[in-house]
Amino acid sequence: MKHWLWLMIVLSVAACKLQDAGANPPPGGPNPSRSGVWSDPKTWPSGQVPRAGEVVTIPADLAVTLDISPPALKGINIYGILRFDNKDLQLSADWIMVHGRLEIGTPSQPFRNRAVLTLTGNNPGESIMGMGSKVIGVMMGGVLEVHGEPRNGWTKLSGSVAAGANRITVVDAGGWRVGDRIVLASTDYNPEQAEVRTIAAITGNTITLDTPLRYPHFGEVTFGVDQRGEVGLLSRNITIQGDETSSQSGFGGHIMAMSGGSLRISGVELFRMGQRNQLARYPVHWHLMGDAPGQYLKQSSIHQSFNRCVTIHGTSRVEVVGNVAYNTVGHCYFLEDGAETKNLLENNLGILTRRPNSQQGERPVIPTDNNPATFWITHPDNIVRNNVAAGSHHTGFWYALPENPTGPSATNTIWPRRTPLGEFSGNVAHSNWDGLMVDRGPNKDTLASETTFYNPRSNPADGQNQYDNVKNPPVTAEFKNFTAYKNRGNAAWLRGIHHKVIGARLADNAIGVTFASSESTLEDSLVVGDSANKGFPENWEFRGVDGRSLPRPWAASSGGPIQDNFPIRGFEFYDGKIGFRNVQFVNFQPLQIQNAQGGQTATREAGAMSYLRFTAFAIDSRNFAQGARFDNAKAVYLPPRPEPTPEEIAKDENSDGYRGSVFIDADGSVSGSRGHAIVLNHPFLLDSNCVIRPEWNAGICNYGYARLYLYNESSGNIAPVSLTRNDGGNPVFRMWGKPNSGDNLEFGATVIKGRSYTLGLTGSVPNKLKLRFDNSAPGEYINVVLPYSGEPSIYRDYWIDNRNKLPRAASRAEFDSSSGDRYWSEDGRLYLKLVVRNQPGRDWAVLDVCRNDLCR
Numbered sequence: 008m009k010h011w012l013w014l015m016i017v018l019s020v021a022a023c024k025l026q027d028a029g030a031n032p033p034p035g036g037p038n039p040s041r042s043g044v045w046s047d048p049k050t051w052p053s054g055q056v057p058r059a060g061e062v063v064t065i066p067a068d069l070a071v072t073l074d075i076s077p078p079a080l081k082g083i084n085i086y087g088i089l090r091f092d093n094k095d096l097q098l099s100a101d102w103i104m105v106h107g108r109l110e111i112g113t114p115s116q117p118f119r120n121r122a123v124l125t126l127t128g129n130n131p132g133e134s135i136m137g138m139g140s141k142v143i144g145v146m147m148g149g150v151l152e153v154h155g156e157p158r159n160g161w162t163k164l165s166g167s168v169a170a171g172a173n174r175i176t177v178v179d180a181g182g183w184r185v186g187d188r189i190v191l192a193s194t195d196y197n198p199e200q201a202e203v204r205t206i207a208a209i210t211g212n213t214i215t216l217d218t219p220l221r222y223p224h225f226g227e228v229t230f231g232v233d234q235r236g237e238v239g240l241l242s243r244n245i246t247i248q249g250d251e252t253s254s255q256s257g258f259g260g261h262i263m264a265m266s267g268g269s270l271r272i273s274g275v276e277l278f279r280m281g282q283r284n285q286l287a288r289y290p291v292h293w294h295l296m297g298d299a300p301g302q303y304l305k306q307s308s309i310h311q312s313f314n315r316c317v318t319i320h321g322t323s324r325v326e327v328v329g330n331v332a333y334n335t336v337g338h339c340y341f342l343e344d345g346a347e348t349k350n351l352l353e354n355n356l357g358i359l360t361r362r363p364n365s366q367q368g369e370r371p372v373i374p375t376d377n378n379p380a381t382f383w384i385t386h387p388d389n390i391v392r393n394n395v396a397a398g399s400h401h402t403g404f405w406y407a408l409p410e411n412p413t414g415p416s417a418t419n420t421i422w423p424r425r426t427p428l429g430e431f432s433g434n435v436a437h438s439n440w441d442g443l444m445v446d447r448g449p450n451k452d453t454l455a456s457e458t459t460f461y462n463p464r465s466n467p468a469d470g471q472n473q474y475d476n477v478k479n480p481p482v483t484a485e486f487k488n489f490t491a492y493k494n495r496g497n498a499a500w501l502r503g504i505h506h507k508v509i510g511a512r513l514a515d516n517a518i519g520v521t522f523a524s525s526e527s528t529l530e531d532s533l534v535v536g537d538s539a540n541k542g543f544p545e546n547w548e549f550r551g552v553d554g555r556s557l558p559r560p561w562a563a564s565s566g567g568p569i570q571d572n573f574p575i576r577g578f579e580f581y582d583g584k585i586g587f588r589n590v591q592f593v594n595f596q597p598l599q600i601q602n603a604q605g606g607q608t609a610t611r612e613a614g615a616m617s618y619l620r621f622t623a624f625a626i627d628s629r630n631f632a633q634g635a636r637f638d639n640a641k642a643v644y645l646p647p648r649p650e651p652t653p654e655e656i657a658k659d660e661n662s663d664g665y666r667g668s669v670f671i672d673a674d675g676s677v678s679g680s681r682g683h684a685i686v687l688n689h690p691f692l693l694d695s696n697c698v699i700r701p702e703w704n705a706g707i708c709n710y711g712y713a714r715l716y717l718y719n720e721s722s723g724n725i726a727p728v729s730l731t732r733n734d735g736g737n738p739v740f741r742m743w744g745k746p747n748s749g750d751n752l753e754f755g756a757t758v759i760k761g762r763s764y765t766l767g768l769t770g771s772v773p774n775k776l777k778l779r780f781d782n783s784a785p786g787e788y789i790n791v792v793l794p795y796s797g798e799p800s801i802y803r804d805y806w807i808d809n810r811n812k813l814p815r816a817a818s819r820a821e822f823d824s825s826s827g828d829r830y831w832s833e834d835g836r837l838y839l840k841l842v843v844r845n846q847p848g849r850d851w852a853v854l855d856v857c858r859n860d861l862c863r
Contacts, residue, residue, distance in 0.1 A: 036108035036150040036269075039087045042070040045077060065089055067107060073098065079127060082135065085109055085149075095121040099250075101128030102135045102142050105149035105268070111245055112154035117274060119156050122245045126260030129252055131282070139288055141249060141260045147267030155245035155274025158182045160306050160329050161356045163235040164191075164226030165212065170543065173219045177238050180212045187242040189214070190310070190333045192358045193438040194225035194236040195542035195556055196493050198398030200438075201333070201359045203241070222543050229539040230593050232514040234437070234492050237397050239331035239356050241308045242276060249279035257283030257313040257368065263292045264302070273305040281314030281336070284363075284370045289314055289341070295321035295415055305329050314372060316340055316357065319347050321416045326351040333358045336369055337376035338383035338405075340394075344416035345385040345409040345423045345449070353392045357381035360399035375448055380405035381439075385412075385449055386423045387463065387484070393433040396442070403436030403491070407448030408459050424460060424503075425467035428484040435490040436498070442491035442516070445484075446502035446523060458523075461503030481505040481526075488512075493542065495558045497521055497579075514538045517558035519577040521619060522585040525627070529587040534577035536595035536613050536640065544603070552599045557611065572600060574612035574646055580670050581619035583627020584782075589634035592616075595641050614644025614703070616677070618668040618687075621648055623661045623746045625755045626668065628684075628712040628782045633673040642677050643703040645687045650741060659746030666740070667692070667757030668705075669712045678707045686712065691732060691740035692757060711760040713783045715791070715841075717742075719752045720775035726751040729767035732759070733792070763790040774861050780841035780852045788827060788842040788852070795837035800860040801830050804853055809863065813854075827852060 043050025045057075050071060057063045059078035065071050070088035079099040083089070084106065091098075091111040103109065103126075112118030126141045133140040145151045162179045175191070183189070185206050193200035200222040208215035224236040249259030259279045264270035270293065282288035290309050293299060303326035309316045312335040317327050320343040328351065332339050339360045340352060360381040363369035371377050381396035382404045396403030408423040436442030446459045463482045464473055472479035481504065488510040491498035498516040499508055502523040507530060513519045514535035522529075542556030549560045559573040577592050592615035601608045615637060618626065635642065645668055651661045668687040675681035686692040688704045697706040719725050727741045744751025758764060760783060772795055780789055801813040813830050816822035819838075822831035827842030841852040855862050 036148075037067050037087050039070040040068045042072070044072045044074040044092070046075045065107065091118060091122055093118070093120055097123045097125070099125040099127055101133075102126070102140055102144070104135060104144045104146060105151055106146045107148075108150040108152070109143070110150075110152045112274075113152060114154055114271070114273065117154045117156055118245060120244065122155075124245075124247045125250050126248070127250045129250075129256060129258055131258055131285070138263050139261070139282070139285070141258065141282070143247070143260070143262045145262070145264035145268035145270050147265060149268040151262070151264065151268070151270045151272070153245060153247070153272045153275050155243050157274055157306060158240060158243065160308065160331050161237055161239040163237055164224060165235070167226040168220060168224050170221060170223045171219045173216045174213060175216065175224075175238070176213045178212065178235070180209060180214060183209060183214070183240060185209060187240060190239045190241055190331070190358055191220070191224050192237040192239070192356075192397035193222070194234060194493065194540060195222070196438060196495050196558055197545065198359050198400065198438045200543065201398055203333070225540040227539065230514065230535045231533050232492055232512045232535055232538060233435075233490060234514065234538065234540050237356055237358070237395055239308065239333060239358060241310050241331065241333065243274055243308060245274060246276040246278055247280070248277070253279040253313070254311070259290075259313050261288045261290060261292065263287065263289075263294055264296060265294055266296045268296070270302050270304075272307060273303070275307040277307060277309040277312070279311050279313075280309065281312040283313040283336070283368065284372065285314060286372055289318040290316055292318040293320060293322040293325055297321070298323050300324040302326070303328065308332070310334055312336065313369075318343060319350055320344060321346055323348045323350060326353075327355060328352075329354045331356045331358070332360075332381075334361065335359070336361050336363055336379075337372055338379050339381045341383050342385050342389065344414045345412035346416035346418065346421055348386050348388040349390070349429065351390045351392075352382065352394055353390065355394045356397060357395065357399070358397045360396075362400040374450065375407065378402060380407075380444070383407060385409060386421075386426065387461070388426050388429040390430040391434060392430055395435040396437075396439060397435070398438035399440070401440045402444050403439045403442045403494070404431075404434060404444070405448065406445040406459070406461065408461060409449050413449070420468065422467040422470070425462055425464045425470070425473055427463040427467075427482040428486075431489070432487040436494065437492045439494050441496045441500060442494045443486065443489060443499040443501075444497075445506070446500055458502055461501070461506070463505060483507055485509055491516060492538070493540070501527065503527070508532065513577070515540060515542075515558075517573060517575055518579050521579040521581055523582050525582060525584050527585045529578060529590055531589045532587075533591050533593070534615070535593045536575050536577065536615075537598065538594065546603055549600050549602050551611070552601055552608065555598070557600060572609045572611040574614065574617065574644055576613070576617035576644065577615045577640075578632075579617055579619055580630045580668070581622065581626060582624075583630045585627070586631035586633065586670070586673075587635070591636040591638065592640040592642070593638040596639060597641075612644050612646065613641060615640045616643045616670070617645055618665055620646060620665065621660065621662040622664040623659060623743075624664045625714065625716070625745075626664050626757070628667075628669050628714050628757055630670040631673045632670060632677050635676040641702065643685060643700070643705050645704045647688075647704055651743065656743050661743035661746065663742045663744065663755060667714075667755070669757050672707075680707055680709070682709075684708050684710060684712050686757070689740070690736065690738040691730070692759075694735065711783075711787070712757055713760050713787065713789070714781040715756050715758045715764070715789065716779040716781060717754040717766070718777040718779070719773045720777055721773035723770065723773065724751055725768045725770055725773060726754075727769060728754045730756050730758075731765040731767065733763040733765055758789055760787050760789060763792065766791055766793040768793070772856075774858045776856045778839065778841060778854050778856070780843065781850065783843045783850055783852075785843050785845035785849060788840055791839045791841065793837050793839075794835055795832060795856075796835055797858065798832065799830075799837060800857045800862055801839070802855045802857070802862050803827070805855040805862055
């Protein structure tokens with residue numbers, strides 16, 4: 008924060024000095040009264056052509072045409088106009104400050120010769136107007152117009168190519184030429200399988216490469232999912248670059264546009280740009296410009312960047328369209344503070360977004376750069392359309408939404424986590440860890456970082472009614488037509504409420520979609536377990552016996568035991584209420600896997616549907632499946648999970664939530680039995696009327712299931728808690744509590760509605776104990792019996808009305824026939840009935856049990 012405050016003070020002072028000197032031209036740039044060419048001494052006020060190492064100043068009344076390649080300069084101050092002539096040119100300077108206009112071509116008349124602008128200067132301590140060095144700074148009133156030859160920036164393979172091939176065929180190579188540099192994206196889990204080559208020959212759409220490919224690259228639509236690998240063009244006829252020393256130092260060039268300036272770039276190659284480990288030093292950077300319509304970066308390439316690709320900071324309505332980024336450090340296409348809105352990110356390609364490598368002296372600029380995203384978005388009201396995140400060390404598209412904007416944009420009037428989604432459609436993510444992440448961030452660097460609950464509302468500023476669907480109606484966030492494949496984690500993970508993923512095409516991911524959400528659905532989608540894209544395992548990796556790469560190929564050594572036969576799944580239930588409608592699942596079958604030497608084998612399981620593996624957190628017993636279709640797919644697989652070991656309990660890995668796994672087969676499309684529940688194969692959830700499916704490790708039961716929660720509102724650890732079902736066999740379920748909550752104060756179990764259960768605690772019953780019966784309709788109930796000495800004080804809905812104290816029933820028969828407004832006790836046992844009352848919006852019942860009336 009101190010850095011930003013200092014920077015803003017310096018820039019504000021500098022802007023005031025320029026205004027005092029009358030140096031700022033009106034919007035659109037200066038209007039000089041005279042002109043000349045660079046090579047003519049008469050052009051210059053000094054009567055001399057600028058010499059090597061000088062700081063050149065172009066006054067506001069002068070327009071200069073660069074007609075020669077001058078010697079390397081110290082710096083250039085442009086108050087008037089500097090315009091490149093229509094010829095091959097080179098220009099080198101430590102820095103260029105644009106107060107007037109720097110022009111290399113225009114949108115209507117692009118520059119078609121060869122121009123190379125090299126930023127030199129290797130003194131990180133030098134600061135030109137607070138913007139560091141090795142910079143093109145676009146100041147207040149300044150205009151940067153750089154427009155190269157319009158070219159097709161990227162395309163796709165039109166067929167697969169094998170390792171060792173030196174010829175590829177693409178969908179559209181129009182305008183590509185011999186000598187161009189291109190990059191082929193990885194089409195496997197490993198983003199490092201991206202490869203750069205030079206075009207040695209080209210005929211139509213067939214390209215001959217200068218050297219053979221090391222890896223195969225998939226180029227087909229397989230089982231309905233487009234997995235044709237992207238091929239990006241890195242070469243452009245205009246290059247803006249850091250000098251050669253940048254590769255070793257990581258101190259590349261940067262372009263920074265300030266408030267009141269104008270930046271429009273198209274058809275440009277940005278090479279060796281960005282400054283390692285430095286805030287605000289990025290290849291292209293709109294800095295605190297506010298509303299900036301009409302400004303853009305289009306059809307350009309950014310490669311070997313030492314710090315991001317494109318940064319939009321405190322700026323709205325700019326366009327980033329049709330660009331290619333390759334081999335960049337930290338978050339790539341980057342919306343910084345959470346105040347950036349209505350920007351357009353369209354048809355951009357990002358390949359190999361890298362985390363900082365400490366061995367090379369790289370550090371995260373912000374903590375989350377350790378888990379870099381190709382697209383890092385901090386405000387939902389932007390248009391993110393038809394982009395491709397083709398290989399990141401972590402995330403493809405990350406909506407890392409702050410509660411309020413941070414940094415220089417800090418304000419409490421903007422609420423990203425409650426703002427409706429602008430547009431997310433047609434995007435593709437492959438060869439990442441996670442494809443789409445709507446959670447986690449923006450302030451932490453670990454997978455266990457802060458959660459981000461995205462709750463879009465009609466009035467984002469109305470925090471008081473952020474969960475009131477009448478006073479502040481929800482606005483469903485629709486993530487449309489998303490394609491994701493070969494992601495080692497999730498194709499999509501979303502946390503919040505009122506989300507839809509519609510029209511998704513997902514394949515070869517460890518997990519398809521997980522909603523850590525409620526009122527959220529996957530709809531009208533296709534999910535493929537194993538496609539024809541077998542990938543290319545590295546020589547140390549375990550793989551399928553068919554040679555297929557695995558999303559989790561971990562091993563102690565290449566010849567060691569198989570350590571994780573991680574089961575793949577298409578739709579992963581969690582939280583709730585969530586589910587899917589009209590989804591086709593293809594090729595979810597067990598797979599034999601082996602080590603690299605073809606030795607030891609094991610089975611990697613698969614299931615179209617499963618639950619979040621081994622979670623301790625609560626699930627919703629109303630989660631549902633509807634309109635499922637299966638093609639060579641095992642419908643369900645719930646991995647076995649016994650009671651946790653002491654070691655697992657110590658690490659909060661108790662799996663209380665997972666061992667209550669249940670979802671409803673709404674239309675019978677999963678089990679063949681409409682409205683039946685599919686539950687984990689655990690005796691506590693089953694009885695003799697359930698049909699067991701051993702290959703699913705699940706049962707199909709015609710019962711209504713609900714959730715029972717227990718809250719210890721006193722001190723002291725009461726774990727483990729046991730719950731015994733009081734019917735045939737008296738099956739027992741033990742719970743260790745929600746993790747990270749001190750004395751294990753919260754417990755939850757899935758129960759069968761209408762049954763009776765006995766609660767057992769470790770130690771004595773707490774002085775204050777709350778029981779909640781959830782996910783049920785009015786009139787539905789369960790009975791709970793617990794050991795209790797003395798007479799308790801029992802309240803119903805105490806936090807709503809503390810007068811609802813329950814009387815003791817006159818008899819056990821009166822209690823049994825009551826509607827939950829009585830309790831009974833005898834022989835040291837307390838009998839309670841939790842009944843959902845017939846009131847609008849009710850799906851729960853709550854009782855507080857207190858000693859000595861401590862509820863009051």
